[in-house]
Amino acid sequence: xxxxxxxxxxxxxxxxxxxxxxxxxxxxxxxxxxxxxxxxxxxxxxxxxxxxxxxxxxxxxxxxxxxxxxxxxxxxxxxxxxxxxxxxxxxxxxxxxxxxxxxxxxxxxxxxxxxxxxxxxxxxxxxxxxxxxxxxxxxxxxxxxxxxxxxxxxxxxxxxxxxxxxxxxxxxxxxxxxxxxxxxxxxxxxxxxxxxxxxxxxxxxxxxxxxxxxxxxxxxxxxxxxxxxxxxxxxxxxxxxxxxxxxxxxxxxxxxxxxxxxxxxxxxxxxxxxxxxxxxxxxxxxxxxxxxxxxxxxxxxxxxxxxxxxxxxxxxxxxxxxxxxxxxxxxxxxxxxxxxxxxxxxxxxxxxxxxxxxxxxxxxxxxxxxxxxxxxxxxxxxxxxxxxxxxxxxxxxxxxxxxxxxxxxxxxxxxxx
Amino acid sequence: xxxxxxxxxxxxxxxxxxxxxxxxxxxxxxxxxxxxxxxxxxxxxxxxxxxxxxxxxxxxxxxxxxxxxxxxxxxxxxxxxxxxxxxxxxxxxxxxxxxxxxxxxxxxxxxxxxxxxxxxxxxxxxxxxxxxxxxxxxxxxxxxxxxxxxxxxxxxxxxxxxxxxxxxxxxxxxxxxxxxxxxxxxxxxxxxxxxxxxxxxxxxxxxxxxxxxxxxxxxxxxxxxxxxxxxxxxxxxxxxxxxxxxxxxxxxxxxxxxxxxxxxxxxxxxxxxxxxxxxxxxxxxxxxxxxxxxxxxxxxxxxxxxxxxxxxxxxxxxxxxxxxxxxxxxxxxxxxxxxxxxxxxxxxxxxxxxxxxxxxxxxxxxxxxxxxxxxxxxxxxxxxxxxxxxxxxxxxxxxxxxxxxxxxxxxxxxxxx
Numbered sequence: 045x046x047x048x049x050x051x052x053x054x055x056x057x058x059x060x061x062x063x064x065x066x067x068x069x070x071x072x073x074x075x076x077x078x079x080x081x082x083x084x085x086x087x088x089x090x091x092x093x094x095x096x097x098x099x100x101x102x103x104x105x106x107x108x109x110x111x112x113x114x115x116x117x118x119x120x121x122x123x124x125x126x127x128x129x130x131x132x133x134x135x136x137x138x139x140x141x142x143x144x145x146x147x148x149x150x151x152x153x154x155x156x157x158x159x160x161x162x163x164x165x166x167x168x169x170x171x172x173x174x175x176x177x178x179x180x181x182x183x184x185x186x187x188x189x190x191x192x193x194x195x196x197x198x199x200x201x202x203x204x205x206x207x208x209x210x211x212x213x214x215x216x217x218x219x220x221x222x223x224x225x226x227x228x229x230x231x232x233x234x235x236x237x238x239x240x241x242x243x244x245x246x247x248x249x250x251x252x253x254x255x256x257x258x259x260x261x262x263x264x265x266x267x268x269x270x271x272x273x274x275x276x277x278x279x280x281x282x283x284x285x286x287x288x289x290x291x292x293x294x295x296x297x298x299x300x301x302x303x304x305x306x307x308x309x310x311x312x313x314x315x316x317x318x319x320x321x322x323x324x325x326x327x328x329x330x331x332x333x334x335x336x337x338x339x340x341x342x343x344x345x346x347x348x349x350x351x352x353x354x355x356x357x358x359x360x361x362x363x364x365x366x367x368x369x370x371x372x373x374x375x376x377x378x379x380x381x382x383x384x385x386x387x388x389x390x391x392x393x394x395x396x397x398x399x400x401x402x403x404x405x406x407x408x409x410x411x412x413x414x415x416x417x418x419x420x421x422x423x424x425x426x427x428x429x430x431x432x433x434x435x436x437x438x439x440x441x442x443x444x445x446x447x448x449x450x451x452x453x454x455x456x457x458x459x460x461x
Numbered sequence: 462x463x464x465x466x467x468x469x470x471x472x473x474x475x476x477x478x479x480x481x482x483x484x485x486x487x488x489x490x491x492x493x494x495x496x497x498x499x500x501x502x503x504x505x506x507x508x509x510x511x512x513x514x515x516x517x518x519x520x521x522x523x524x525x526x527x528x529x530x531x532x533x534x535x536x537x538x539x540x541x542x543x544x545x546x547x548x549x550x551x552x553x554x555x556x557x558x559x560x561x562x563x564x565x566x567x568x569x570x571x572x573x574x575x576x577x578x579x580x581x582x583x584x585x586x587x588x589x590x591x592x593x594x595x596x597x598x599x600x601x602x603x604x605x606x607x608x609x610x611x612x613x614x615x616x617x618x619x620x621x622x623x624x625x626x627x628x629x630x631x632x633x634x635x636x637x638x639x640x641x642x643x644x645x646x647x648x649x650x651x652x653x654x655x656x657x658x659x660x661x662x663x664x665x666x667x668x669x670x671x672x673x674x675x676x677x678x679x680x681x682x683x684x685x686x687x688x689x690x691x692x693x694x695x696x697x698x699x700x701x702x703x704x705x706x707x708x709x710x711x712x713x714x715x716x717x718x719x720x721x722x723x724x725x726x727x728x729x730x731x732x733x734x735x736x737x738x739x740x741x742x743x744x745x746x747x748x749x750x751x752x753x754x755x756x757x758x759x760x761x762x763x764x765x766x767x768x769x770x771x772x773x774x775x776x777x778x779x780x781x782x783x784x785x786x787x788x789x790x791x792x793x794x795x796x797x798x799x800x801x802x803x804x805x806x807x808x809x810x811x812x813x814x815x816x817x818x819x820x821x822x823x824x825x826x827x828x829x830x831x832x833x834x835x836x837x838x839x840x841x842x843x844x845x846x847x848x849x850x851x852x853x854x855x856x857x858x859x860x861x862x863x864x865x866x867x868x869x870x871x872x873x874x875x876x877x878x
Contacts, residue, residue: 328749
């Protein structure tokens, strides 16, 4: 089945935003076994959008439109699809009520007249709930074989809706059953991972293996198709086993939805430990990444952002001598920070990060990108140093990943209580 | 002049990579005053690529193709363009030599037969040097008014080539000058902003105003065209003035590249103040957002992540009574957190965030999304409460934006030292 994506939005044509939706949809639809030949971006303009929809319906079975469902006057996707299909728009009282409720929850502000347009639905469309915003999505059957799907443009709304509603719908249309499993690897670059599995990739037919670099991690996705789920899943198993044996403890999970931070929080919970954080260049990112996991309160009580030397001394007890002789970006400082954080928070585990994120502050001896990460568990401390590439934000993001991964590796050696 | 982008690459259709080239080209071409109506992505397939090129030539003056110039067999952009235009390919000895030189510089590996295909050029094309790789670009005049431009797909090659050669070529074609200015607003939703300017938008011809929602902010971009830059800029001025008067202190900047956190760090610097943070549900995100601004060390020394009640008491001195009677998510707690953070860090300013980010922990009285933000400046404390929608991550992101905006507003009333 051929699927086409039309991204609607003048802000994409002006280059104000990167079209990350197209990539997300492409990746997800590939897993569902759908074929994508064309991705098109058009602005919020009726004649050009109509033409794009007509062309897409001619050559594809499913057309996903994203964007242009918002509350402003230039959001015309709903009305344009209705016109192309020669259908009426009708108001859905339930959505009207939802919009009312949404605005009441947000405070006293009244919805504007444009907000009510979001309650208008194309005749014959199945309404798809939006749990992250006010604009509902729609699945519009065009004829026996073709469908148009309308989704909101904001990526967090689109992703949630796709996962919850659109992916199951598409899987139902496509009778081939596709199963996939992801082996998530941390602490190894994409090209090295690719080298390790190059023989498997060269020989593959079904299942297939694909590598994806994702913010400091590499994911290996194994995809199998078959007439039923059981057969497809069975053919994946030996590949997962092989990958685990090749990558060892670099594999942190094979659970589809588990992130590194969720995995770490889970490990801490099982071992009944709490962790404290002491951050300099990451400035709270390690803590906030952990705290983004629901239920992190079981394993995290407090953390410290010690950006100045004075704060490192006062809060974490880093020695004046260490700061003077070795500097704040040093193995010794990372070690004392981790120990000090564990002590101050009365936690069995602690992680510390101190580094030079740039763009300034680098020297010949300690260049931008030099980061020390400390990990303290039950009074034992380890420190690792890294030389990272990229801008300030990227260096800080990779540091967070390395810190969580280091904690994970050391937690694996702690006996369960 | 209308420009169209065709991104060529099956890896984009499979969702293996995000198409950042389209955004880059769109942004650069908008600045050059070119109009972009369509962006298309197709795979490395001759018939579909031919069709896309023909359609683009029908409706656009300039067609930029990116990708498919590499050395592998599925790189077919050069040959396909030649076929569509009915032109021959011819080998250029200089490029042949450059490829030879490049491989010598890179080490001992010999070019493969496919590498030599990169020395083949479409008849009549102007060759564009690639200083970041082996595939040259081409500018192909189609007739008196139309051009096809071929560029390599790797973003670092494309960007360098665009800056060095393609942008000057396009600027020469287009005699119109475009200028734009952005008014950035915080603390007001997109639909309300649109309501406030609906009369201006309805009446606009040149300059034009467009609204963009960007992670909790709304940006109004005013774009003017004219025969010279001075005239275009002059016509933007009264609009900026009008918008500033309509939105008052909701406008935080009109500087193109200034973010809210940069603005706040700048304000603190000018007022020679430091700020401390006390975070519960945001868990370090406020601090890390501030610290992402280079030079934040002038205004930020330390911050506290006080996730547990015990941490709020111990580090910030929040009263036992407050936590017992009002709870950790309360106006009183936010107030004491902000005051306590300022005191503990010996800072003139402090911000505190305490809320229920979900998905669990909400009650009828204190639902998920309830967030209190405290701001303390020179011992005076303000607290604002919000009811936010979205998932855990979104609630925390909006909280950060609200916290920084609140600090900004109160800093505006502080006398400069």
